[in-house]
Amino acid sequence: MSKNLWGGRFKKAIDQDFFNFQKSIHYDHKLVEYDLYHSIIHVSALREAKILNASEAKRLTSALNDIAREVMTNTFKPNPNAEDIHTDIHNRVTKKLGDLAQKLHTLRSRNDQVVFDEKWYCYKEGIYILGELNILLTALNHLGTRYKHIYLPGYTHTQRAQVVSFFNYTGAFFAMFERDFERIDMFVKRSSIYIGSGALAGSAIPKAAYSEAIKKFLAKIKYESKHGRSETVKNSLDNVASRDFVIEFLSILSMLQMHLSRMAEDFILYSTREFSFFDLPEEYCTGSSLLPHKKNPDFLELVRGNTGRIYGNLMSVLTTMKGLPLTYNRDMQLDKEPLFSSTETIKEELKISAGLINGLILNEDKIHKALEDEDLYATELVEFLVLKGVAFKNAHTLVGRLIRFTQDNDLKIKEMSDSDLKKFHKQLTAKDVKRIMNPEYAVASKKSIPTLKKATSKKPRKLK
């Protein structure tokens, strides 16, 4: 067993099963980099406050930097027997410096460290996800542009409704992911770094010492200050007691996941033999151990399936936090696995989704065939009559009757003669019907949405 950061008041050793039950090193080692930041800033604040002399501060900082170097070169191996990452780092410094390490934790609490670490994690991962989202937005933009000559049946209630341009279709997902981008961007920009709450009540180290230490550290690592503010603690109780930033991040990720899942569902549906609009790239499908012909959309299904876990992660932290008395409680240790799980899953999904979108092939023949369905143009016929002065309700009813008539008699409206059409309305001619009932007309007649030219000039937003 490794040495703990506590123990003086205990007569008995901790029960081994309980020790294993309560430790968090197996997941909170992911915070190692940020926990080292906290320690380096803390040492600097202790120096500012003259609690450490210059040589002590220098030796402690250098030991912490050595560990940071291991992290950066991927040679850091967490000690599985340590209680948590804070303890592990402390023990390593002790190994390097002996007694001096006992000054590292002066007037500091893990409660302050853990919230600092997690804030920094959300900030860093948020920025990473923005980059991945930008790649996905670019892929969607390319796909829409590659097939901008294509029209597609649009659906409501999973029933054919009206024709839309394919660019408008991909643009719908673009719009959703762009909003996700903006939400994360806002979240990251609002993130700030607090330090100095102690266990809950603050510490004897002056505010100015913390501020100075944070300022120096941020300058040293060239921290992009426009993405976050550094502050000393606003309210020390709130700082150690609150995890709304975790919940907010998980909630933004849940919405992003919902969009990924809806896109996955559309792609699954459109790649079925029944639809056959899309041909999924093989690299993102798997086969069946029994059915030799199968090409299954497993990636998309797993994206859809992951939604349960990602919503669950949000609900898990919300529920853990509900009813906790102020301030820190050990329950809060359990926010990390949900946070890491959602973050890591979303990162993978975004990356692979962009690859799949880049390789997506449209089955143009099948789509053309589907566009022959005259139902898709019923609304355009109504609109045509409305523009000729027919009241909308009347036009709606008579086109409904016309559709019904053709269905009952196994006819095509486009093949009906002028005289037959006139039985439904005197303004309906075979020439007009042919002109109206085609995808180009249907899409071009929509004046309330951006034109294709305007829409195609839309570029994914840049990371500012």
Ligand code: ARG
């Ligand atoms: N492992 C703990 C967590 O993740 C760190 C804080 C422990 N604080 C304490 N007073 N036991 O929340």
